[in-house]
Structures are given as C-alpha cells and as structure tokens.
Amino acid sequence: MKLFNLLACVLFGFNLAAQNVTLDYYLPDNVAYDASIPKPSDIIGHEVGEWHVTHDKLVYYMKQLAASSERITIEDRGNTYEGRPILLLTVTSPKNHENIETIRREHLGLSEGNSDLDTSKMPIVVYQGFSIHGNEPSGSNASLAYAYHLAAAQGPEIEEMLNNMVILLDPSFNPDGLQRFAYWANVNKSQNLNPDKNEREYHEVWPGGRTNHYWFDMNRDWLPVQLPESRARIASFHKWLPNILTDHHEMGTNSTFFFQPGEPSRVNPLTPRENQELTREIGTYHAKALDEIGSLYYSEENYDDYYYGKGSTFPDVNGSIGILFEQGSSRGHIQESENGVLTFPFTIRNQFTTAMSTVEAAKNMRTKILDYQRKFYTDMKSEASRSKAKAIIFGDNKDASKTWHLAEILKRHKIKFHELASDVTISGKQYKKGYSYVVPMNQKNPRLINAMFEKRTTFKDSLFYDVSAWTFPLAFNVDYSNLNSLSNAGPEITDFKSPIGKVNGQSNYAYLFEWHEYYTPKALNMILEKGLRAKTAKSPFTLEGKKYDYGTIMIPVQNQSLNPTELFNFLNKVAQKSAITITAVSTGLTQGIDLGSNDFDPVKKQRIAILVGDGVRSYDAGEVWHLLDTRYDIKVAKLDTRYFNTVDLDKYTDLILPSGWSDKILDKKGAEKVKEWVKGGGTVIGYRNTANWFKTHGLMSLDMKKDTLVAKNIPFDQKSDFTGAQVTGGAIFEAKQDRSHPINYGYKNNKLALFRNTNIYLNPEKNSYDNPIQYTGNPLLSGYISEENAELIKNSVPFKVKRVDKGRVILFTDNTNFRAFWYGTNKLLMNAIFFGPMM
DSSP: OHHHHHHHHHHTHHHHHHSOOOGGGTSOTTOOBOTTSOOHHHHHSSOBTTBOOOHHHHHHHHHHHHHHOTTEEEEEEEEOTTSOEEEEEEEOOHHHHHTHHHHHHHHHHHHTTOTTOOGGGSOEEEEEEEOSSTTOTHHHHHHHHHHHHHHHBOSHHHHHHHHTEEEEEESOSOHHHHHHHHHHHHHTOOSSOOOOTTSGGGSOOTTOSSSOTTOOOGGGOTTTOOSHHHHHHHHHHHHHOOSEEEEEEEEOTTOOEEESOOOGGGBOTTSOHHHHHHHHHHHHHHHHHHHHHTOOOBOSSSOOBOOTTSTTTGGGGTTSEEEEEEEEOOSSSEEOOTTSOEEHHHHHHHHHHHHHHHHHHHHHTHHHHHHHHHHHHHHHHHHHHHOSOOEEEEEOTTOHHHHHHHHHHHHHTTOOOEEESSOEEETTEEEOTTSEEEEESSSSOHHHHHHHHOOOOOOSOSOOSSOSOOOHHHHTTOEEEEESSSTTEEEEOOSOOOOOOEEESOOSSEEEEOSOSTTHHHHHHHHHHTTOOOEEESSOEEETTEEEOTTOEEEESTTOSSOHHHHHHHHHHHHHHHTOEEEEESOOOOEESOTTSTTEEEOOOOOEEEEESTTBOHHHHHHHHHIIIIISOOOEEEEETTTGGGSOGGGOSEEEEOOBSGGGSSOHHHHHHHHHHHHTTOEEEEETTHHHHHHHTTSOOOOBOOOOOOOOSOOGGGHHHHHHTTOOOSEEEEEEEOTTSGGGTTOOSSEEEEEEOOOOOBOOOSSGGGOSEEEEEEEEEESOOOHHHHHHHTTOBSEEEEEETTEEEEEESSOTTGGGTOGGGHHHHHHHHHHGGGO
C-alpha cells in the first residue's frame, strides 16, 4: 500500500500536492495514536507539507506537544541574532524523564572509560537535527510529523524503544534561515501548483534562505563555534555526548536521496575505522526503510567525512557517529525533476522515514554502539599517555583578546587548559603569562585537540567537499609549540574571564596604544566617532622606557572637543569596552620619532559601505558585515546592486566589494561610477575574484600567473576528478610581511598564515616595497594544493594597492575574514579601511 502511494506521488504529483495531504501519508501503517496529543494541523492550521512551516508555528507546535506529552520536555537554549528561540526537545519514556539527570551522568561515564557500567542496561542517546540550511526545509517540516509520532504513537514497540533511548530532537538548526525561506515559498505559492522549474517560487531572491542572519553557512561552524545557534547545539552535544547525530539536508532537485557513509577515500585520518563500519551498518536500516516505500537513494558517493566543522563529521572525532542525509529538493511545493514531478510532501516523507530508520538502527545496535563509545574514550586515554607531546602552548604576547578567543573555543568544547606559570621563550617564540595558555594532551579527547591544532599536507585523495585545512593557531595568528612536559603549566583555568582594558594614568599631553590587540579597531572607531583627533605612527619609537611599534595610535590631549578630565574618562570607557591598555605619557620627546613628528599621520573617521545583492557572494559579504557590526561596532551601509547606480558614493570613504561572479558584480555604468569616486579620494577594497573585475574595468592592472595544465591520458570518466584535483578548496599558506607597510600594522611577526580557496595568483611588482605581503618560496603550511598550483603560488602576492588620483584601489586575492574564526587576518581589512590613504 505504501509503495502504491509513493508511485502515485511521483506519477501524479500535481494531484497529490494540490489536495490536502493527510498526516497518514508520512506515518507508518498499523500504529495507533493517542487522540489527546494534538496533530500538527490542530496547532499550525495546515497539514504537514501543504505549506512551508514558519519557524514561529514550528515553535508553537513543539511547545504544545511538550505540554501534552509526558514523553517530551522542551528547552529554550537562547536566541538567534533575530531573536528566535533555539529549541531542543528531549524525548524518552516518562520513567526515564524522572531520572534523566542520572541517565545523563551515567552516559557520560562511558566517556570516562567507566568499566563498571553495564551497557546492556543503558539507554542510547540519539541527537536528531533538521534543516541547518534554511532553504532545505523538508527536514524541519518532517520534524512536525516525527515529533508527533514520538509523542502520540502507542504500543509496546515504541514504549520499549523510549525506555532504551533518549532522543534529543532539534527541530530547526537554523531558525532565521528557515523563516526567511518559508516566507519566500509561501508568498509565491499558487492555488494551481506549477512544477515548471522557471516558476518564481523556485528562484529565491538574494541572499536566499540557506544562511543565518549574517549569511553564514551554519553547517561549517560546528568546530569554530562562532555563532549563537552553533553555541547552543555544541553545548547540548557536550552535555550529552550522543551516540548518533543525524543532520537532515537537501541537495539538487534532480538528485534522489543520500545517506552516509560517503566517499571511503575522503575520511579524516583521525576518525576510527570502526566509526565508518558502524555508519555503514546503520545505513542498511536506511536502505531497507527507503526500499519499502520505493524511494531511490545512494551512498558512498559525492560527500565526504573530512572537515570536522560539519554536523555529520564533528561527532566522528568525539566518539559519536555522525550521519548526513541529503534529499533532492523541491525548493518549493512541486517541481519538475529527472526523477518525475517532485513534491514537497514526498521530500518530507523521505526525511521522516530516515529519522525513523535511525532510531530503529539505534534500538537494534544499542549495546554495540554504546560499547564503541566507551572503547573510543578508553583508546583516547591510552593514546594520550603514549603521546610524545605532553602539551601544546599557544599565545600572542601582544594580543590577549585574540588568544582568549581561541581559548574560548577550547572551553566550549570542554577541553581543559592552564595558565602559563611564567614568561617563557621556546624555539625563539616568546610566551607571556596572561597572554598564553597550556593545553595538556592527557585529557578526555586528545584527538579533538589534534583536529584543531594539527597541520596536514599529505592526503589519500585530491578531492574535498569542503576545506582541507583549518589549523586554529594559524587561523588566529598565534604562536604555538609542543611541550615535552607540563613544567610550564600553572593552575587549570576554571573561572574563564575575558581580558580587561584600562588606562595607565592620566595625562595633560597625550595617550598611546599599540595597534596589536584584536579590538584596537573598535577603540579607534569609538575615538573617531566621538570627534576626537588621533594619529598613527609610521615608525617605531621608545617613550618612558616602553617600545611602541608601527601603527601605534596617539591621542593628543590639547585642542580636543573634550577637556582633559572628560577625555580621560572617555578613554577609560574605550579601554574597557575594547579590552586594550591605553598609556598616558607626559612628554613628546622619544627615542625615535617624536610625537609631534610628521611621521604621525592623522586618521580620519571612516564611512564604510559594502556591496551586496545579485552577483555578490553572500557568504563573503556576511563575514564582513558580521565583523564590522558585531565585533568592532562599526556602522556599515549595505548597498544593493539593484540600486547601486543611483547611490551618492560621496557619502562614503570606503567601499568593500566582496567576491562575486565576474562582471555580474557591477555593470559598466557601476564600474565607471566606482572609478570616478576613487579618483575623488575614495578607497575601494576588493576580495578574491574582484581581481578580474578590477582588471576588466581598468581599475587595476594585474599580472596574473596562468595555468597551462593539459589533460593527458585521462579518460572521460575521470574528467571530473582531474579538474577537481586543481581546486584549492581551502588551505593555509605562509606569507612574509613588510611590517613597515600600513597594511601590516599590528602584526608582530614577519610571517603570516593566510587562508586561500582561490587559484588567483599574481606576480609581484618590481619594487620590493610594493609587495608588503608575499608568499614564500615554499608556502604550504596545511591543507591540499595540486602540484601545478603549488608552483604558481610560490613568491606570488595576495595583496595589491594602487593609487588612482586622490583615491586607492586595494585588492586581496584571499578571504581574510573566513567563516568568522580567521581572527588572525581580520586586521588586514581594518588596516585597509583606516590606513588606506597612507598606502
């Protein structure tokens, strides 16, 4: 009967989608349901799949369900940027709910290697999450039917399952994105549903519903944990350490259904082989369930298990089993596909079916999977004791905040770390107490630490679904070293407090602060917004026994809009909000440039705009918006490509062009507008493939290195592998810096790690001083790059600046703000903004 219904859905999708699909379409046969438990339609006003559920309705139903069922409790774990609740349902038997904290503590005992625990008597813990990409909504819509089933299904089978299982149900990984997409799909829905792929319903306006408020891909933040939604779910993960975590996605409309395992050759080496074996066994349950309803599917293709920042891979380095589901997407209510007319209810049904097959597998494999988790952590303990490196030390003796933010990630992942006992120098690197931390390897999960700190440059496969490197100390641009003992470790840090800013003394002459600390741009912006004068030092100097580096900011006391006492009080506020130290000085006479020198350039208040909209890559634009708005408290105007040509650019000092799609970034008229504005004194800052746009429209002449690779002896069926191997999907490279150049102010070392996921390689300028950032002769630090591209990147330059009359054109070939965790190069953008006119 179920197979007949499926075929009817595929062959007569118009009729199925046009009528009100009942809840029975999703639910299993021969199951009785408790009539006192509300069905989704009773609460949200429509059947599952009839409309796209909005997040507010989803929340309302889940709360009503929890209020009606003894099997469910609900937890509000905080809010998204748009103020939407981040919910988690805990589903188990009423008896288990009465002892839920005891069950949780005993479950965590497996991760302590407790051999006294009898896994045959312990519940298995399954975390099921839906629609981390908001425009992949079949998961969250399926969670309505699935949660109802868990709450209302009757009979000994479900009672036995809930007695032996705790289900953590996350109905919407991405509330803001889900709401945005539901609005789009619903406002474009017709009474007469049209599967024509050209129908407006299936073509979202920019930026689409995939991302969260600041346009981040939420499924790349499980390891960096920079966003509120991620922080909520990571806290839940470590609170429970679930045995299985599922991540329900969608893919292209012409695809069928995917479940893991993925490509066998693309598994992170830190993932145990047994993890993949268990994943494969669980997959047999998905296959059986999908066979029963006649749904096509595939496995062990396309997707991989390499980057631990994804939801389906992050569990694998934590003794859990991560499982990715990908459903071919209707991207609305009904759409043509290579596999017939694809309806929204059909996509929901596959997600519901695999949610059910997951708990079926968990029920039948319970003891085996619980034993695997205990073995994983027992092996980790043994691995830690054998490790030659007893600890990792990391820090930046000029930047406490940036170091603190890296330690903050460790804290969120329950990784223990210690204060540095005293200042120490290791292999020429200086580590300062209060600015450095020591991470012992002998703790619960050393592989998680390795996953964050290791550098890897050799791989079994040359294709990657995501980045091939994410080494955190390189991303944060902090020094780090392995330690053979814990002799440098002070007390373990349990009360983890952020750095505190202060003003050292009051002055009637001037105040100084170096540009090294992470939040100095925030401080400078506050000062300039207040209407105060500030200057920056183009050379180092020494004053009153303290050395000051390139880029030091000086605020004179005289001729300001505030009197000396008001200025002191205001700078105290600045220091506290920015966690920096501001030093009062009583004289302008220094060893080096004096404070009245012309080598102190005035810094002007900046008025910043960023191009967004069609033709612009929303991820890159969102990263810049998030950086300026949430970290540096700097106002930024988002100018849409739709009306850009009507904007008065003279209101702005800086225009940021994120990467986009070649000439689609702006048309010829827009290019001329930018060029004239630059001539008048504006600074345009472009990223990545804006290089081609700059070159095409004559804003910057660029000498690009060209790839001459030709396929030889490559058969047709290996074409995609051949071309894919040339993709630099995300790796880390070393560049040398001229620290005297304003683009490098605030950097204390002569080398910098840069993230790169383009193949744009620029030849250096003839004059060395025009190449303030240049890749070294052997730049690969971590990640994959093909042999051909490895040659092209050698000694190339990732940064260019050109003066055009009164203005500047600035180009970065690399993304300096990648995924909000690349703290180490955020300051390059801020230097381009504040110091661009000096370049």
